[in-house]
Amino acid sequence: MKTTLWKMTLLLGIGIAPTAVSEDLAAVIQASFSDRGQATLLRLEQDPLQQHCSQPRDQPVDDEIAMALRQQRLDAVVFPADGDFLGDWQRGATVAASGRGLQFNDDPSIANGGNCYACHQLAPSEVAYGTLGPSLTQYGLRGQSDAMLRYTWTKLWDTHAFNLCSHMPRFGAQKILDEQQLKDVMAFLLDPNSSVNQPTE
Amino acid sequence: MITRWCLLWLAFPAWADEGVFDQYRDLMGDDNPAIFVIDEGEEFWYQSQGPSGATLEACDLGLGAGVTRGAYAQFPRYFADTDRVMDIETRLIHCMETLQGRDRTVTAAKPYSLRGDFGTELEALVTWLAAESEGVVIAPEQGHLKERAMYALGEEIFFYRAGPHDFSCATCHEQSDKRIRLQQLPNLTDHHDAADAYGSWPAYRMSQGLVRTMGWRLQDCFRQQRWPGLTFGSEVSIALQTYMAVNAAGGIMTAPGLKR
Numbered sequence: 437m438k439t440t441l442w443k444m445t446l447l448l449g450i451g452i453a454p455t456a457v458s459e460d461l462a463a464v465i466q467a468s469f470s471d472r473g474q475a476t477l478l479r480l481e482q483d484p485l486q487q488h489c490s491q492p493r494d495q496p497v498d499d500e501i502a503m504a505l506r507q508q509r510l511d512a513v514v515f516p517a518d519g520d521f522l523g524d525w526q527r528g529a530t531v532a533a534s535g536r537g538l539q540f541n542d543d544p545s546i547a548n549g550g551n552c553y554a555c556h557q558l559a560p561s562e563v564a565y566g567t568l569g570p571s572l573t574q575y576g577l578r579g580q581s582d583a584m585l586r587y588t589w590t591k592l593w594d595t596h597a598f599n600l601c602s603h604m605p606r607f608g609a610q611k612i613l614d615e616q617q618l619k620d621v622m623a624f625l626l627d628p629n630s631s632v633n634q635p636t637e
Numbered sequence: 638m639i640t641r642w643c644l645l646w647l648a649f650p651a652w653a654d655e656g657v658f659d660q661y662r663d664l665m666g667d668d669n670p671a672i673f674v675i676d677e678g679e680e681f682w683y684q685s686q687g688p689s690g691a692t693l694e695a696c697d698l699g700l701g702a703g704v705t706r707g708a709y710a711q712f713p714r715y716f717a718d719t720d721r722v723m724d725i726e727t728r729l730i731h732c733m734e735t736l737q738g739r740d741r742t743v744t745a746a747k748p749y750s751l752r753g754d755f756g757t758e759l760e761a762l763v764t765w766l767a768a769e770s771e772g773v774v775i776a777p778e779q780g781h782l783k784e785r786a787m788y789a790l791g792e793e794i795f796f797y798r799a800g801p802h803d804f805s806c807a808t809c810h811e812q813s814d815k816r817i818r819l820q821q822l823p824n825l826t827d828h829h830d831a832a833d834a835y836g837s838w839p840a841y842r843m844s845q846g847l848v849r850t851m852g853w854r855l856q857d858c859f860r861q862q863r864w865p866g867l868t869f870g871s872e873v874s875i876a877l878q879t880y881m882a883v884n885a886a887g888g889i890m891t892a893p894g895l896k897r
Contacts, residue, residue: 461793468871475865478799486798490805492826538801538863554817562732566817568809612801 466503472540474613485509489601502600510597513590514608517614521585521622528624529585529631531617532558548612549619555604558624568603575625577631588625657826669762671893674756674848678765681758687737688823696723696732698766699778709763709770710890712835713787713879714778722787724878726852729762748869749853756847759767763850764839767892775836777882784879791880794873795825804862806877820897825881835881840894848893851878 469504482490488505515521534549536542552558556571564570578584590597593608607613613621624630659892682705684694697808698708701717717733726748733739748759776785786851798805810825823834838851855874856867867874 459798461790464790464872464876465799466661466795468868468873469865470857470868471865475800475863476858477865479864482799486803490798492796492807492811514747517685539860540866564818566815566820568812568815570815570823594894600892601810604846605804610803631712 449574463464474542474544475540485596489596503530506600507602509594509609511589512557512609513593513597515586515589520579521589522626523619523621523623524618525620525627525630526621526633528617528622531558531613531621532624533562535565547617550607550613550617551622560636561576562632568586572625572632573636574633576630578626580626584626585622586623589618592621638829638840652791667671669841669893671768671839671848674764675768675811675893676765677756678761678763678768681762681872684764687733687739689736691738692743693729693732693736693762695736696729698728705766705769707770707773709892710775711778713784713875713882714762715783715784716780719802720783720873722781722879724777724852724870724875725763725766726759726850727875745869749850749856750847750883752845752847754847760839760850760853762847764848764893767839767890770890771892773890775832775882775885775888777886779883781835785874787879790872790884791876791878794876796882800863801897802863804864806858806862806864825884828884828887831881831884832886836888836890837892837894837896839892839897842896844897852879 462481466477467476468482471477485505488501531550533553533614535549535551535554536546538544542548552572553562553565555566557565557567557571557573558575560573587598592613593602595602595604595605595608605612605623608615608618625632639797653790660706695702697703698705698713699714700706700708709725713722715722716728717729719791720892727745730745731746733744734741734796744759748884750757750760761892764787779788795806795810806825809815809822812822813824813827815822815824823830824829835851837884838854839848840847852869852874855877856869859865859867
């Protein structure tokens with residue numbers, strides 16, 4: 437059965453069947469992929485946020501829908517049950533450096549990484565950082581007030597609660613990282629002893 | 638060859654950041670290991686194969702049967718005999734079936750090599766055909782309704798966010814002068830970046846010791862996007878190649894490239 441399905445997809449893909457471009461984008465996308473390991477076709481179905489954020493950047497967005505979506509994301513943020521936001525900054529450094537997890541070739545039994553360095557500068561000692569996101573070096577200078585803790589947690593949990601259609605993944609809301617990992621990343625950002633907050637040379 | 642390298646240096650100033658790969662490129666000088674794959678691809682083209690015992694010499698890549706010079710630069714394009722827009726990879730599979738009588742469930746079963754392999758027939762053919770377009774202006778056909786529809790579809794897919802990380806192609810490729818870790822990212826919505834990027838595939842990947850094609854690059858992007866497996870020759874694959882090729886139109890084919 438699986439082989440037959442696979443063959444059908446292949447045949448459709450390389451042009452035996454009629455291939456007029458479908459008006460249904462989602463259907464075209466579904467027909468162009470197949471399940472691989474943990475990455476199944478279910479991942480291609482968009483939630484309302486993904487749907488809204490799939491417009492080219494120069495397209496105008498509906499402000500009312502945008503405001504409602506942003507509020508919805510904000511209301512859905514789950515804060516730590518024990519009220520403690522800060523874990524171990526050294527474990528957080530490991531989470532920030534790891535880019536593995538949720539790809540079809542990743543072992544699902546091993547913890548996911550946050551891959552923070554792909555897009556952000558963090559510890560000044562790490563020179564291999566990306567630039568898609570802003571530099572977070574010295575992030576801890578902002579202090580540890582309740583407002584800062586809740587703001588930073590929310591950014592990590594679901595960045596769209598503040599910046600709708602940001603490129604950043606929803607690490608909490610999409611269960612990419614678990615609560616303890618998020619606390620550890622929080623400490624990596626905010627602990628004065630963290631390598632993020634050491635003076636730049 | 639020297640002109641090609643000068644063009645590449647202009648195209649990828651960020652290579653200066655890549656340290657060890659720069660050193661490797663200096664050591665290699667004008668020598669790209671892809672030259673061996675080019676020769677191999679040419680041999681495959683003239684080799685009699687399949688139940689029909691035919692070569693691929695009668696294959697029509699869009700410029701008439703057997704015309705290879707400049708053909709790569711005009712893909713993806715519409716073919717009346719299949720009534721569909723095809724990329725060069727699926728066109729080759731089509732020719733293997735119609736001319737040589739080879740079963741496409743076999744020829745398309747493993748289009749791209751795994752790490753440690755020596756490279757596939759398809760990879761070799763595509764590499765040779767790209768070399769047959771070296772220095773040629775990128776000019777994908779957009780005259781047919783289906784070709785224009787394929788571009789429009791490609792643009793929609795480019796911005797389609799999905800998966801646990803909400804990634805689309807645009808996440809990494811709609812801004813200029815950005816990088817992931819130290820890897821420079823082309824802005825594929827921008828003509829100059831798209832031309833440099835699209836025109837440099839297929840490319841020899843030093844980290845893998847293999848020539849990789851544009852089709853392979855796309856399915857590896859989707860792996861990193863945390864999406865399922867992209868089917869070889871699927872509509873999404875052709876549409877995104879059309880989107881890139883049209884954005885790159887007017888640029889120059891420099892492939893086979895030499896990449897990290």
